[in-house]
Amino acid sequence: MTIVDPIKEQAPVDPNVVNLTINDKPVVARKGELIIAAADRTDDFIPRFCYHPRMSPVGMCRQCLVEVETPRGPMMVVSCMTPVAEGQVVRTATDSVKKAQEGVLELLLANHPLDCPVCDKGGECPLQDQAFSHGPGESRFVEEKRHYEKPIAISDIVYLDRERCILCDRCTRFADEVAGDALITFTSRGNDTQVLTFPDEPFSSYFSGNTVQICPVGALTAKPYRFKARPWDLEQTESTCTSCSVGCRTVVQSSRDELVRYQGVDIDPVNWGWLCDRGRYNFESVNSPDRLTTPLVKNGAEHVATSWSVALENASRMIRMSLAQNANSVAILGGARGTNEDAFAWAMLADKLGINQRDAQLGDGLSPEIFNIAQATIDETCAASTIILLSPDLKEELPVLYLRVRDAAQKRKARIVEFSSRDSGLSPYAWRTVGFEPGHQAQVVRETLTSAEMKEQLGRGQVVVIVGRPNLAENEVFTLQALAEVFGVVPNAKVLPVLRRGNVRGAVAAGLTPQNNSGDAIDILNAAAAGKIECLILLGADPMSDVADAGLVQRALAQVKNLISIDTFVNSSNRNADIVLPAAAYGEKNGTTTNLEGRVSNVVQKITPRGTSRPDWMIATELSIALGVDIGVSSLEDLNQKLVSSVPAFAPSADAKSTHGDGVLMTRETPVTISGSQTKAVDRNAYNYRLIVSRTMYDTAQSTVASPSLVGIINDSAIYVHPLDLARIGVVEGTNVRVGAEGTNVVIAIRAHNGVHRGTAWLPFNHTGVDVRPLLNIAGDVVDVRIEPIK
Amino acid sequence: MSRLNDTNVKLAREIIARYPRPKSALIPLLHLSQEQNGYITREAMQHLGELVGVTSAEVYGTASFYEMFKFEPVGKYLINICGTMSCALMGAEELMHHAEKKLGVRAGGTTQDGMFTLAHAECQAACTEAPTLQVNYRYRLRVTPADLDNLIDNLKAGKLNDEFPAHGVLAKVRQTIPAERAVGAKAPEDVTESPAWLDGKAAL
Numbered sequence: 001m002t003i004v005d006p007i008k009e010q011a012p013v014d015p016n017v018v019n020l021t022i023n024d025k026p027v028v029a030r031k032g033e034l035i036i037a038a039a040d041r042t043d044d045f046i047p048r049f050c051y052h053p054r055m056s057p058v059g060m061c062r063q064c065l066v067e068v069e070t071p072r073g074p075m076m077v078v079s080c081m082t083p084v085a086e087g088q089v090v091r092t093a094t095d096s097v098k099k100a101q102e103g104v105l106e107l108l109l110a111n112h113p114l115d116c117p118v119c120d121k122g123g124e125c126p127l128q129d130q131a132f133s134h135g136p137g138e139s140r141f142v143e144e145k146r147h148y149e150k151p152i153a154i155s156d157i158v159y160l161d162r163e164r165c166i167l168c169d170r171c172t173r174f175a176d177e178v179a180g181d182a183l184i185t186f187t188s189r190g191n192d193t194q195v196l197t198f199p200d201e202p203f204s205s206y207f208s209g210n211t212v213q214i215c216p217v218g219a220l221t222a223k224p225y226r227f228k229a230r231p232w233d234l235e236q237t238e239s240t241c242t243s244c245s246v247g248c249r250t251v252v253q254s255s256r257d258e259l260v261r262y263q264g265v266d267i268d269p270v271n272w273g274w275l276c277d278r279g280r281y282n283f284e285s286v287n288s289p290d291r292l293t294t295p296l297v298k299n300g301a302e303h304v305a306t307s308w309s310v311a312l313e314n315a316s317r318m319i320r321m322s323l324a325q326n327a328n329s330v331a332i333l334g335g336a337r338g339t340n341e342d343a344f345a346w347a348m349l350a351d352k353l354g355i356n357q358r359d360a361q362l363g364d365g366l367s368p369e370i371f372n373i374a375q376a377t378i379d380e381t382c383a384a385s386t387i388i389l390l391s392p393d394l395k396e397e398l399p400v401l402y403l404r405v406r407d408a409a410q411k412r413k414a415r416i417v418e419f420s421s422r423d424s425g426l427s428p429y430a431w432r433t434v435g436f437e438p439g440h441q442a443q444v445v446r447e448t449l450t451s452a453e454m455k456e457q458l459g460r461g462q463v464v465v466i467v468g469r470p471n472l473a474e475n476e477v478f479t480l481q482a483l484a485e486v487f488g489v490v491p492n493a494k495v496l497p498v499l500r501r502g503n504v505r506g507a508v509a510a511g512l513t514p515q516n517n518s519g520d521a522i523d524i525l526n527a528a529a530a531g532k533i534e535c536l537i538l539l540g541a542d543p544m545s546d547v548a549d550a551g552l553v554q555r556a557l558a559q560v561k562n563l564i565s566i567d568t569f570v571n572s573s574n575r576n577a578d579i580v581l582p583a584a585a586y587g588e589k590n591g592t593t594t595n596l597e598g599r600v601s602n603v604v605q606k607i608t609p610r611g612t613s614r615p616d617w618m619i620a621t622e623l624s625i626a627l628g629v630d631i632g633v634s635s636l637e638d639l640n641q642k643l644v645s646s647v648p649a650f651a652p653s654a655d656a657k658s659t660h661g662d663g664v665l666m667t668r669e670t671p672v673t674i675s676g677s678q679t680k681a682v683d684r685n686a687y688n689y690r691l692i693v694s695r696t697m698y699d700t701a702q703s704t705v706a707s708p709s710l711v712g713i714i715n716d717s718a719i720y721v722h723p724l725d726l727a728r729i730g731v732v733e734g735t736n737v738r739v740g741a742e743g744t745n746v747v748i749a750i751r752a753h754n755g756v757h758r759g760t761a762w763l764p765f766n767h768t769g770v771d772v773r774p775l776l777n778i779a780g781d782v783v784d785v786r787i788e789p790i791k
Numbered sequence: 792m793s794r795l796n797d798t799n800v801k802l803a804r805e806i807i808a809r810y811p812r813p814k815s816a817l818i819p820l821l822h823l824s825q826e827q828n829g830y831i832t833r834e835a836m837q838h839l840g841e842l843v844g845v846t847s848a849e850v851y852g853t854a855s856f857y858e859m860f861k862f863e864p865v866g867k868y869l870i871n872i873c874g875t876m877s878c879a880l881m882g883a884e885e886l887m888h889h890a891e892k893k894l895g896v897r898a899g900g901t902t903q904d905g906m907f908t909l910a911h912a913e914c915q916a917a918c919t920e921a922p923t924l925q926v927n928y929r930y931r932l933r934v935t936p937a938d939l940d941n942l943i944d945n946l947k948a949g950k951l952n953d954e955f956p957a958h959g960v961l962a963k964v965r966q967t968i969p970a971e972r973a974v975g976a977k978a979p980e981d982v983t984e985s986p987a988w989l990d991g992k993a994a995l
Contacts, residue, residue, distance in 0.1 A: 182845065185852035198848040199833060 020088035035079035035090055036064050044092050047101060047134040049108075049126060049216040050168035051080035054272050055177055060169045061108070063130070065100045067091045076100055102136040110141040112217070113163045121218030123231035127166065148194070154184065155203040156713050157223050157277060158212060162194045165219035171195060171211035178274065180406055180428075181205035195219075204713075206399050206697050209280040210273075213263055224281045224709045229255035238265060238660070239604040240593050242337070242502035242586055243279040243703065246378075246400045247595025247663070250275065252283075252587050252606045259283040259587050259607060267662050269379050269599065276399035278697050278704060283587065285706035286607075291568055292582035293611020303570075303580065308612060308622070315579050316626035318562040322535035323353060329534040331357035331524045334541025335512040335616075336501035338583075339591025339603060340650065341636060342616035343503065344643045346539060347511030349620045352629040357533075359514055359521040360507035362546045364469055365499040366476050367520075368508045373483075374671035376464040376494035377597045382408035385461030388493075389418040390441070390482050391468040395425025396696045397500045398596070402426065405466070415457060419445055419482065421471060422692050422762055423755030431457075435757050438474040438690050439681020439782040442481035449489040463490045468498035472548040472765060473693040475781040478681065484674050491673075498596050500695070506594030509649045509666065512539075521547070528556035535562040539616060540583060544572040545700065545766060548693060550773035566619055569702050582613035589615040590636055592659050594666065600653040601663030681782045688784040689721065689761040691741075693776060699766035717770040719787070720753035720762040731789045741785045744774045750787070761785060793832035795839075799823055803842055809968065811978035813843040821854050825959040830861040859928070866901045867957045868946055871912035872924045878914075881921040887911070889936040893943055906947065908958075926955050 016031045022039050029038040034057060039046050049061040059081040067074040068082065069089035076096070091097060109131060116122040151159035167186070172195055176182040183203045187196045197203050212222045236253040241262070248271035253261045262280050266273035295311030296303035322329045332350055335343045335358075343360065350358050361368075381387060382404050394402035406429050408414040415431035418424065419441055427433045432454075436444040448454060465486050469476060486493055499505065507513075514520050519527070525543065527533050529552060536557075543553045557563060557573065565574030566581045574580050588609040592600050609615075614622075617639055624631040633639045644654040649666045658664040684690050698704055698714045705711050719739055721729070729750070731737055737750045739761075748770045756762045763772050775785060795803055803823060807816040817839065824835035831854055840847040854860045872890060874883045887909075891897055894907050901908040917923045920932035924939075931942060945951050956963055 183848050185846075185848045187852050187855040189852075189856040196848075196851075198836070198846070198851050201847060 018084045018086050018088075020084050020086070020090060022090045023092055029084040031084075033084050035066060035068075035077075035082050035084055035088075038084050039066075039079065039090070039092060045133075046079050046092050047105075047130040048080060049130075049166060050170060052170055052173075052214060054266070054274075055170070055173050057081050058169050058173065061166065062104045063101060063108070063134075065097060065104065067094055067097050098134075101134045105131055105135040106139055106141070108166050109135070109139055111146050111163075112166065113145060115164070119164065119218035120221050120226060121164075121215075125218060126216040151221065153202075154197050155205075155208055157281065157709055158203055158208045159221045159223065159226065160195065161219050161221070164217045165195055166217055167193055167195070168216055170214045170216065171220055174207075174211050174214060175203070175205060178403060178407070179205050179207040179210070181207070184211075206276050206278075206395065207274065207403070209275060209277045210264065213273075213275075222281070222709075224284055224707075225261045228260045229253075234260065235606070237604045237606050239587070239606070240595075240601045240663070241275065241279045242593050242603060243276075243282055244398050244500050245498070245502060245504055245596040246270065246398050247593060247599055247601060248275050248279060248400050249601070249661075250279075252604065254587075254606045257607045259286050269377065269662055270595065271400045272404070274400055274403055276697065278399070278710065281709050282703040282707045284708055284710070285568075285703040286585045286587050286610075288569075288706040290570075290706060291585070291610045291613070292570065292580060293613060294582060295612070296570075296577075296580040298576070298578045308581075308614075311579055311581060312619075312622050312626050315564050315581070316623055318535050318564065318578065319353070319537075319623070320627060322562060323355075325534060327354040328357065328518075328527075329532065330355050330537070331528070331533050331535075332512065332537045332539055333359060333362065333521055333524060333543060334539035335360040335507040336504040337540035338503060338507070338616040339589065339593055340503065340506040340510050340600065341591040341639045341643060342620075343507035343510035343512045344647065345617035345620035345631065345633060345639055348631040348633075348642075349624045349627075349629070350515075351511070352624065352631060353627065356515040356518040357524050357527070358512050359524060360504055360512040361499065361501070361521055362541060362543055363520065363522040363525075364472055364546065364548060365501070365504065366467070366469055366479065366497065368513050369672075369674070370467065370480075370495065370497045370499075371505065371508065371598075372669045372672045373487075373674050374492075374494045375598065375668055376496045377599070377665065378404055378496065380462070380494065381405065381464040381466065381496045382412065382414065383462070384408075384414055384464040384494075386457055386463045387414055387416045388463060388465045388486055389416060389420065389424075389426065389430070390445075390470070390479055390486070391466040391498050392470045392500070392694055393420075393422075393424035393426075394466070394498070396694070397468070398498055399697060401498065401596070417448075417454070417457075419448070421690075421757065421760060422694070427755070437684065437757075437760060438471050438692060439478055441478055442485050443680060445482045445485040446488070449486065455489075458490050463493040464496055465493055466496045466498055468500070471692050471694060473691040473763075473776055473783040474681075478781070480674070487674055496597060503593045505596060505598055505666075506592070506600070509594065509598075510643065510647060522549075522552075525549075525552050525556040528560050531559045533560055535564065536560040538563070538565040538567065538573055538577070540567055542567070542571045542573045542702065545702075548765070548773065548776040550771070551777055566616060568613070569706065571702060581619055582611060583619070584609035584613045584615045588613070591615070591617075592640070592653060595663075598649075598666040598668070599663045600650065600659050600666055601661075602656070602659040684759065684784055686759075687786065689725070689759060689787055691775070691783040691785055692756075692760055692762045693765050693772075693783075694762070695766065696764045699764070700768060701766070715764065715767050716749070717764070717767040717772055718749040718751045719772075720751050720756050720764075721760075721787070722756050722758045723752040723754065725756075725758055725761075726750065726752045729787050729789060736790055738788045738790055739772075739775060739785050740788070741775045741783055742777060744777075746770055746772055746774060747790065748772065761787065793824075793828050793834045794837075795824055795827060795835065795842075799827055800842075803839075805967070807843060809973060809976075811976050811981070814845050814849075817843055817845070817850065817853055818857075821850075821857075821860055822959075822961055825860060826961065827959070829867070829957065829959045830864050861958075864901070864905070865958055866906050866908035868906060868926050868955060869908045869910065869928075869958045870924060870926055871910050871915070871928075872898075873912050873915045873917075873922060875914035877918035878922040883922040886922050886924070886934060886936060886939060890939055890943075893940060907943070927958050927960075929955055 048064040057080040059078045064079045066079045148162040151161045154160045212220045234253045241248045249265040249267045251263045264273045264275040294305045409429040418430040418433040563577040565577040568585045652664045836850040837847045840850045
């Protein structure tokens with residue numbers, strides 16, 4: 001114990017370091033840190049319910065009372081609200097502290113129903129655990145407890161049991177502070193305080209699952225896990241989510257060889273413990289009864305189940321025959337769904353066979369050159385003084401990145417300069433939002449960034465550009481031009497590329513990207529439609545649903561003679577495939593994945609692959625043997641060894657341990673500069689509406705459709721225009737209108753949306769109901785449509 | 792429509808402008824909407840959320856703390872009969888029974904014609920004048936059953952319109968702060984110097 005003499009007291013060497021003692025043991029803390037956070041680094045556990053390290057402290061539950069020495073003797077303080085101080089003496093387990101903590105717990109339990117035997121939280125419940133470790137053992141409360149209607153659904157996913165609630169403010173604080181969706185709140189404050197939504201307005205947050213995870217009692221439960229398993233029956237392993245390219249760290253939990261739950265894991269560089277609801281709950285699709293379990297070959301008009309040897313034999317024959325004609329008659333689409341190893345095995349196979357036409361992106365991303373510009377990590381982005389958005393709506397496409405960027409704007413006062421043709425989830429937090437009509441962004445960016453006010457802001461420190469594909473109905477070149485304009489003004493800016501598919505960055509780095517100047521996915525499809533591709537391999541790709549120009553895909557798939565699909569489901573693209581090979585899904589295979597910032601982390605197998613399905617790399621290996629070009633891989637370790645030794649980008653992940661936890665960043669290429677050619681889209685005819693097509697979190701993606709808890713949340717197709725344009729068209733909200741573009745038209749419901757600019761129309765991509773893709777013939781650079789009332 | 796009407800929206804904007812943060816104006820705005828509709832409607836809460844930039848759930852969370860904001864329609868006259876100690880000793884219970892018989896509704900209920908809502912109340916801080924009641928929060932003291940009959944009859948006949956405006960009206964004369972008299976309070980985060988009365992003796 002350090003005795004501090006106030007007279008001889010010496011200033012600490014580092015003004016940000018504070019020395020204190022907790023239970024007579026010296027602890028070094030950071031200035032401003034809370035006692036409870038400092039204590040968490042020692043062996044002494046302070047009980048708590050409301051405190052959460054990623055949210056601001058509120059001191060609601062009073063469970064973390066400790067004693068701090070003061071000149072007037074020991075004083076009881078809540079350790080989650082009291083910052084550390086030099087020479088502070090903290091005791092966490094004296095008799096009076098114990099008595100206080102027991103008293104608080106007795107009060108918390110007074111109104112708690114103690115229905116632990118039927119409660120999902122039982123076994124992993126902080127209230128249960130701490131009642132045992134820090135509680136009085138018995139209650140003096142003999143009166144009737146309060147009663148509420150047992151669980152009420154507060155959203156499509158989340159149930160609330162108000163009897164169990166201890167009013168810790170974690171979920172409401174999360175909704176307000178972290179997610180920015182204050183849709184649940186304390187109501188009827190006083191004796192009847194309860195957490196509720198606004199009457200009949202659901203808690204429809206994209207992040208609602210996090211409130212279930214951080215609820216310290218069983219008050220919030222989620223539909224997908226309710227009554228599915230008991231915590232002590234769960235097996236779990238840490239892994240990485242691959243639903244999108246943010247790469248959130250998760251714990252994958254299973255029971256009886258079925259996935260039952262994902263929980264977020266707090267890692268500093270990426271997700272801070274949070275997950276989005278789609279990533280959290282789409283595990284249901286892995287358990288779906290519709291999964292492919294056996295290879296299928298086409299027999300006449302129908303698929304028949306067959307053995308792997310027959311299917312592989314057929315597949316290799318098809319590839320061999322097509323290759324015999326011309327090396328350019330075989331193409332591979334997809335690969336972003338799998339692991340780095342999967343992608344690398346397929347890239348090796350393609351190399352051996354001389355297949356140059358391959359693309360892990362499906363025409364909805366950006367050219368891979370984007371990875372060669374100076375790169376920023378998520379942390380660097382959030383620490384920047386200016387964040388420029390040339391990206392899709394992050395809240396919809398990369399939800400957890402949205403949380404990080406929002407936090408940077410709110411707490412660190414990073415300034416967001418948003419260029420967007422439609423208001424996004426980040427618009428309310430942007431310092432400046434500059435609208436543009438699709439196709440005109442380069443000019444708008446140039447004009448905006450050269451203003452005096454903006455120049456001053458850009459000069460304040462690091463500038464990071466978040467760049468992705470904001471609009472599927474617009475040529476990617478416009479975004480790249482706008483990016484070039486940014487670099488024209490801020491040459492030392494950095495880029496955080498946000499391509500959304502799970503492992504797209506890893507797949508591209510591993511080699512599933514156009515080789516020797518052969519074309520990208522759209523060129524491949526064009527070649528196929530022209531009859532130049534004889535054999536098309538769909539590696540977990542569903543171009544019919546994912547490529548905006550569905551007409552092109554339809555023509556392409558009709559022309560391809562041999563269609564081989566490796567997938568987890570039968571989908572609209574492989575419904576007529578000649579061979580469908582069942583692939584192992586997420587949670588069924590080991591490997592590594594790469595997130596959007598180039599962070600390599602491991603994905604871990606938790607359950608047995610369904611039926612006879614196999615990981616993609618294994619299929620590539622088998623095919624290579626059948627084709628007589630053995631890629632020389634006999635195990636995943638083998639493959640990983642080859643990957644890290646032959647692809648320099650993956651060298652840092654050579655030690656398997658480095659891909660655990662935080663993961664490890666790929667080697668960065670020496671940055672190149674970007675310059676854009678100056679083209680501008682044609683001006684819009686004033687009678688038309690320029691189309692913005694973008695994705696929302698819940699669309700008809702296979703993993704969402706096959707998850708029973710999520711499928712009901714997908715919105716119906718509609719076209720959205722500014723309220724004044726609605727009046728201009730002369731219709732009212734919800735009526736059907738005819739939307740026409742070059743020779744095609746679709747009939748679809750129209751809705752007003754304040755976030756859509758005048759003269760433009762927003763079509764969310766892949767919603768249920770009306771298929772809008774016939775409109776998206778993207779031969780031109782932008783798409784203009786007519787919107788007419790139906791007489 | 793029970794959103795704020797145009798006149799009140801104008802007034803609402805004036806009220807919002809008095810505060811450094813729009814959401815601080817929420818409670819005066821809730822009063823305004825209660826004045827317009829006699830109670831706080833769902834649509835009004837949604838409208839107020841839009842006006843001050845918070846979610847409707849937050850508006851509801853704030854409003855539901857206050858006993859005087861009603862979320863169900865109440866009568867034009869809300870009669871609160873005190874039932875706390877002094878009044879109870881002086882015959883509040885008989886008074887309540889009498890009122891129930893007279894109005895034909897139980898405590899907590901509203902008459903069919905929408906004129907009266909009868910309610911129990913806690914201490915109204917006029918114990919020396921027990922038993923007391925309030926009509927739309929305006930006192931009647933030392934109330935006898937006969938007084939109550941009289942009061943109700945007069946209210947029905949519209950003879951007391953001057954004294955008792957309809958439920959929700961805070962004051963007959965609305966006080967406004969002329970723009971040039973506005974204090975122009977700073978947002979808390981913008982306050983940098985310590986208050987004048989501290990005379991520089993302590994930092995904030």
